[in-house]
Amino acid sequence: MKTLAIKNLSKTYFDAYQGAHVTAVRDVSLNVNQGEFVAVVGPSGCGKTTVLNMIAGFIPNSGGEILLDGRAVSGPGPERGVVFQSHALFPWKTVLDNVGFGPKMRGKPKAECDTIAREYIALAGLSHAEDRYPNELSGGMQQRVGVARALANHPDILLMDEPFASVDAQTRMTLQEELTRIWQERRPTILFITHDVPEAVFLADRVIVLSKGTVLDEIVIDLPRPRVWDDLIEDDAFKTLSARVLQKVRSA
Numbered sequence: 001m002k003t004l005a006i007k008n009l010s011k012t013y014f015d016a017y018q019g020a021h022v023t024a025v026r027d028v029s030l031n032v033n034q035g036e037f038v039a040v041v042g043p044s045g046c047g048k049t050t051v052l053n054m055i056a057g058f059i060p061n062s063g064g065e066i067l068l069d070g071r072a073v074s075g076p077g078p079e080r081g082v083v084f085q086s087h088a089l090f091p092w093k094t095v096l097d098n099v100g101f102g103p104k105m106r107g108k109p110k111a112e113c114d115t116i117a118r119e120y121i122a123l124a125g126l127s128h129a130e131d132r133y134p135n136e137l138s139g140g141m142q143q144r145v146g147v148a149r150a151l152a153n154h155p156d157i158l159l160m161d162e163p164f165a166s167v168d169a170q171t172r173m174t175l176q177e178e179l180t181r182i183w184q185e186r187r188p189t190i191l192f193i194t195h196d197v198p199e200a201v202f203l204a205d206r207v208i209v210l211s212k213g214t215v216l217d218e219i220v221i222d223l224p225r226p227r228v229w230d231d232l233i234e235d236d237a238f239k240t241l242s243a244r245v246l247q248k249v250r251s252a
């Protein structure tokens, strides 16, 4: 069982403007079990991205520990796939080569990279666009490529930092539905950061509310799957859970 276990994690930055240390994350403990979809919500500045960046290994932690499958995280690694708001695709590579980049880096021959890439491109509903370049794609399509590229690496965990924040509301809802479909088909372990409460409740099995750098509450989302907006938007259980999470975030 490949569990992400975070224990008493903390992060202190030196803020050059204030000329002082600021604590961005304090004493955060949380687990994400294999195949689970966990969302972290909280107001701006509560430390969401800092937590994700430490798990990704992009920045060192100041205290506590991060264990993936029992091993301490030190630096970035292919077993942790990351999807950001800005998709960071290679502009000079086609969709096929963007998605096949991870397998290529792992030394796989070109034909195998293409086969793996095509599988995930199809999963993301982009088979018709595999020869296109990123600047020929809409924002929503670019984000789908980012998800496919991360999954093609077969990561133990997918770390997603506000991946749908820069697309329009309609596309965002479609991407949320697609992500839950992909999750149900493949069951990747996902830690999803967002400040959008309905998004967190729609996607996750569990929502963790972060406040001022620490865990305020954890709410189990026991809504049935598959989840589609047409069913949930007026669903009483969805509304009640969203209101509960929102209340926590507002009290944060």
Ligand SMILES: Nc1ncnc2c1ncn2[C@@H]1O[C@H](COP(=O)(O)OP(=O)(O)OP(=O)(O)O)[C@@H](O)[C@H]1O
Pocket (backbone or CB within 6 Å): 013, 014, 015, 016, 022, 023, 024, 042, 043, 044, 045, 046, 047, 048, 049, 050, 051, 195
């Ligand atoms: N490199 C840095 N140097 C100094 N302070 C930082 C740095 N990065 C983040 N901080 C501070 O740490 C705190 C947490 O920031 P973080 O970006 O993790 O929050 P967030 O919850 O992701 O916010 P948002 O939703 O606005 O992205 C904030 O007070 C921020 O100003």
